[in-house]
Amino acid sequence: MDEQLLPKHSSGINGSLRETHSLRDSLVAIETLQSGASNPVEPEPKRIEEARELFRLILPVMGTTMLEFLPGFVSILLAGNIGGANSQHYVDAAAISVMLLNVTAQSLGLGLASALDTLCSQAYGAKRIDKIGIYFQTGVVVLSIALIPMLVVNSFAEPILNLLGQHTNVTYLTRDFSRLMLPGLPFLFLYELVRKVMQCQNVVKPLVVIAVIGNLVNLGAGYGLAYHTSMGFNGIAVARSLGNITLTFLLVPYFMWRPHQLRDWWGHGWNIKAAMNYVNLFVRIGCPGMVMMAVEVWAFEILAILAG
Known part of the structure; x- marks a missing residue:
């Protein structure tokens, strides 16, 4: 057992x-x-490679930003080479017109557009590429509304500058010069919005090329219209508008060449109703950027206007 x-x-x-x-x-x-x-186990960071990658991202962004403000300097330079008894008045009028545009329009619009830096980067990181198109449309709505007072102020540059004590001969030349630069302003803002959208997707080099071409158009058209046509001084302002218009129109052949870069975030087309839902968010994020850029510009430009 x-x-x-x-x-x-x-x-x-x-x-x-x-x-x-x-x-x-x-x-x-x-x-x-x-x-x-x-x-x-994490690889040790290599400072040289990180610095190289950082500069690879920074330089195109820095270049396009510089190229957006360069046309103002070119306009003053072209005005300074116009001969005649009023040559000094031409330089003063061009400088004041460019300053007024920077203070009351360009710095404000480009600052507001900085909201897309935050919104589009978040959408791209979350793989919500369709949201990028909605945010872009929100930017179009906000900047279109903001454009109205900008156009009004620059259209009445003469009485505003007279109140600031500018010389009457200079303000008279400034009136038409400022008005002729305004048609290109909406195109500059549209290009800036597209630039922000593409930048968040690490596409920057093509936009640098477009900005360079736009500046060449501004320089070439300014030289031709100012020195070889009856437009004279006002031809410089027309060239400024043509340069800004070129920025937007060159986006068309680029997206025809690279259609997937447009289709990815613009696949559903216009949806203004959805875009309006983010207007408050866009303004809330864009206003601090607008103030920062505006203060930087105003610190120099307002002193120059008052000194004139």
Whole structure:
């Protein structure tokens, strides 16, 4: 009887030992996995490579921003080479017109557009590419509304500058010059919105090329219209508008060449109703950027206007 029970007892002990070994192996495996997860092996950062990558992203953005303000300097330069008895008045009028446009329009519009830096980057990081198109349309709505007072102020540059004590001959030249620069302003804002959208997707080099071409158009048209047509001084302002218009129109052949870069975020077309839902958010994020850019510009430009 005892002999019959011994095998069964021995079998039970062996089974318990197997279960114990199995449990111990499982615990060791779990500890190994946890140890590996809590102490991941990360490569040491390489400063040279990080600096190179940082400059690769910064330089195109810095270049396009500089190229957006460069036409103002070119306008003053072209005005300074017009001969005649009123040559000094031409320089003064061009400088004041450019300053007024920067203070009351360009700095405000480009600052508001900075809201897309935040909104589009978040949407792109979350893989919500369709949201980028909605945010872009919100930017179009907000900047279109903001454009109205900008156009009004620059259209009545002469009485405003007279109140600031500017010379009447200069304000007279400024009146038409400022008005002729206004048609290109909406195109500049539209280009800026597209630039923000593409920038969040790491597409910047084509926009630098477009900005360079726009500046060349401004320079070439300004030289031709100012020195070789009857438009004279006012031809410089017309060239400024043509340069800004070129920025937007060059986006058309680019997106025809790279249609997927437009289709990814513009696949559903216009949806103004959805865009209006984000107007408050856009303004809330864009206003601090607008103030920062405006203060930087105003600090220099307002002193120059008052000194005139």
